[in-house]
Amino acid sequence: MASNHFDIVVVGAGALGTSCAYELAKHNHKVALFDQFSAPHHFGSSYGETRLFRQAYFEDERYIPFLKESYELWKIWETEFAVDLFHETGYLTFFDQESDIALKMTQNAKKWSISGAHYNNKQLKQKFPMFTINSSLRGYCEEHAGFLNVNLFLKSCLKQLISKGGKVFFNEKVCSWKKEQQGYQITTEKGNYSCDKIIFTVGAWLRNLTSLCEMKLTIRRGVQFWVDVPPLLPKKMPCFAFATNKDYVFGFPSFSKKGIKIASYHPSNTVDDLDKARESYTKEEWNAVRDLASQFFPWLPLTPDNFHVCIYTLTSDEDFILDYSKNDRNIILLGGGSGHAFKFSPFLAKQVSDFFICGKDIPQNLQFFTLR
Numbered sequence: 307m308a309s310n311h312f313d314i315v316v317v318g319a320g321a322l323g324t325s326c327a328y329e330l331a332k333h334n335h336k337v338a339l340f341d342q343f344s345a346p347h348h349f350g351s352s353y354g355e356t357r358l359f360r361q362a363y364f365e366d367e368r369y370i371p372f373l374k375e376s377y378e379l380w381k382i383w384e385t386e387f388a389v390d391l392f393h394e395t396g397y398l399t400f401f402d403q404e405s406d407i408a409l410k411m412t413q414n415a416k417k418w419s420i421s422g423a424h425y426n427n428k429q430l431k432q433k434f435p436m437f438t439i440n441s442s443l444r445g446y447c448e449e450h451a452g453f454l455n456v457n458l459f460l461k462s463c464l465k466q467l468i469s470k471g472g473k474v475f476f477n478e479k480v481c482s483w484k485k486e487q488q489g490y491q492i493t494t495e496k497g498n499y500s501c502d503k504i505i506f507t508v509g510a511w512l513r514n515l516t517s518l519c520e521m522k523l524t525i526r527r528g529v530q531f532w533v534d535v536p537p538l539l540p541k542k543m544p545c546f547a548f549a550t551n552k553d554y555v556f557g558f559p560s561f562s563k564k565g566i567k568i569a570s571y572h573p574s575n576t577v578d579d580l581d582k583a584r585e586s587y588t589k590e591e592w593n594a595v596r597d598l599a600s601q602f603f604p605w606l607p608l609t610p611d612n613f614h615v616c617i618y619t620l621t622s623d624e625d626f627i628l629d630y631s632k633n634d635r636n637i638i639l640l641g642g643g644s645g646h647a648f649k650f651s652p653f654l655a656k657q658v659s660d661f662f663i664c665g666k667d668i669p670q671n672l673q674f675f676t677l678r
């Protein structure tokens with residue numbers, strides 16, 4: 307077989323593509339992973355140090371069984387990669403009486419036996435002195451939640467992919483693909499390859515592939531801010547969220563030297579040019595986070611110490627996309643991360659590896675991800 311022929315070509319080396327490529331290589335498939343940049347890079351969605359992992363989903367309880375499986379799979383990947391990817395800090399949500407998010411979250415935690423603890427105002431103040439807590443607030447801390455180390459994950463996963471015989475082609479954009487008598491010809495900026503099957507995990511760039519996906523995708527800026535913590539404040543803290551009925555700001559404990567990270571759950575302005583560097587944030591973007599976060603951290607500076615602009619690929623219902631291309635069971639699309647897909651990476655990769663290789667139907671429990 308020619309050396310530039312692969313069983314499977316994966317286009318896009320963000321969290322989802324890298325995971326799929328690794329999972330398939332682990333099952334002895336000859337895999338090639340392409341990216342137009344050199345991953346990890348700051349143009350797509352899989353960047354910015356950390357991502358939350360939590361299971362008491364207030365968004366939609368159909369995701370909860372997937373999260374339970376993801377939790378186990380992350381542990382398996384940590385063993386396979388021999389690195390600590392998941393930091394189980396707990397996830398503390400502050401909320402007032404009227405918070406719909408908190409209601410849904412705690413109802414789902416109870417229904418799905420997800421362990422966590424409720425705190426009244428006095429207990430919150432005693433146990434979490436790093437937050438300034440006004441007297442109307444209560445809290446819920448999910449126990450087996452925390453954050454994933456983004457760059458370490460991508461780097462380790464790539465390393466393992468290569469050790470399993472996978473080939474990685476960076477700074478090589480896939481320009482086109484053509485069905486041949488047997489399989490496909492893939493044309494990149496640098497050459498031609500052939501393969502039997504293709505997985506498109508191109509993140510926001512799926513918007514440009516209208517022949518594959520007619521769904522409307524909205525690309526928005528998601529700005530992550532870092533601030534230094536005052537020296538006297540306790541350093542050890544859980545991941546956290548401030549939930550009101552108007553806004554939802556979430557954050558991470560200090561992990562690198564950059565300080566704590568805070569961001570709004572509601573992404574802001576849309577992005578027109580995906581390939582243009584996003585080198586600044588707007589005052590409105592920072593204020594949307596600062597206005598709420600400064601109630602808990604009165605020491606927050608007027609400007610952040612650091613920031614990164616990531617991009618969200620939002621489907622209209624915020625459910626992911628996982629489906630075969632129209633009339634072709636040898637091409638599959640995985641994306642539409644909608645601001646919450648990172649934590650599902652090993653689960654989604656395992657699903658793809660299970661049904662795509664045999665050309666089976668999309669499993670019933672994942673049908674709500676099909677193109678709609």
Ligand SMILES: Cc1cc2nc3c(=O)[nH]c(=O)nc-3n(C[C@H](O)[C@H](O)[C@H](O)COP(=O)(O)OP(=O)(O)OC[C@H]3O[C@@H](n4cnc5c(N)ncnc54)[C@H](O)[C@@H]3O)c2cc1C
Nearest residue numbers: 318320321322342350351352358480509528643647648649
């Ligand atoms: C600010 C922010 C916060 C988030 N927080 C969380 C969180 O706490 N928890 C969570 O679970 N999720 C979170 N998410 C969502 C999560 O990060 C994304 O869903 C996930 O990273 C999406 O990964 P991806 O692989 O689909 O896309 P990407 O990481 O964007 O990867 C797509 C890749 O495809 C490549 N590509 C595109 N076209 C081509 C081509 N033609 N040829 C070659 N390569 C190509 C791109 O260069 C890119 O590397 C957050 C997202 C944002 C923006």
